[in-house]
Amino acid sequence: MSLGDSQSNGDSARSDDGGYGGTGQxxxxxxxxxxxxxxxxxxxxxxxxxxxxxxxxxxxxxxxxxxxxxxxxxxxxxxxxxxGSGSGGSAGQPDTAPTAASGEQPVTKKAAGIPTGFAHNREGAQSAAANYAVTLGSTGMFRKDTRDSIVDALFTTEAAAKLKGPLDKAYSASFLTRLGLDANGNAPEGSTFVSRVTPVGTKTVSYGGATATVDIWYVGLTGIAGETSTSPVTSSWKTWTYDMSWSGSGWKIVSYSEKDGPTPVPGDDRAADSDEINKAIDEYGGFTYAR
Structure with a gap:
């Protein structure tokens, strides 16, 4: 999913049944x-x-x-x-969020609804890139007012000024119509427009302290969930590459590019109907990603 386009585990279990001392006696x-x-x-x-x-x-x-x-x-x-007591803490629960795979705490601040305050290091750049990808793949990008706010929040001032015009052309009325949306990016009554990006992983391509290049491998969901929809929700696998700079208060995107894949082999899962997709979109929220 581009900014101008729609967007088993094999558990290996091993059981070692060795006797005490290995003698079996x-x-x-x-x-x-x-x-x-x-x-x-x-x-x-x-x-x-x-x-x-x-x-x-x-x-x-x-x-x-x-x-x-x-x-x-x-x-x-x-x-x-x-x-303290031997019960494993006051509540007996892990203190770090499960999304913080390396132990870095997820951020707790937001600006314009977008997570902010990521660390000034490699992991912080990856965390920022993952969260920015979620926002840039959201339904907010299909509406002029929210799109401008997102671009201003995530890109450098110079990059945002250059990007708004081309994005307005990309998200044109004719493009929105092909997706089944009206000129303001709204789905028909009784339907739900779906546009989500879920990062699968991130990688620091290069890091220079004040600059970073990060790859974000993600799966995108796009389409309209509704009984009369002619644009059902489909998935796509892509990789975004962000060139980023440290502004003194956070990471900003300078430029980006996109390529298809890597795409897994599709499984044999049954496709959900529109009611199931609608319910899932309403009930399942997103994450704040941290490394």
């Missing part, structure tokens, strides 16, 4: 037995030591699982949680 020892036996003589068992060892192993496993689930907590949070 059971050792039996008696309290008062002397020397002899297949294992070179039995010793008096110490049940208290075995119990303490078992408890310690369980405790270590619980701690390891809790630590893995915590993700990218900072040192102060980790220290306070460790000093």
């Amino acid at each position: 059971t050792r039996t020892r008696y309290h008062d037995q002397g020397t002899g036996g297949p294992y070179g003589g039995a010793r008096r068992p110490k049940s208290s030591r075995g119990m303490v060892t078992g408890v310690a192993v369980v405790a270590l496993l619980i701690a390891a699982i809790a630590f893995a689930n915590r993700g990218g907590d900072d040192s102060s949070t980790s220290a306070s949680s460790t000093a």
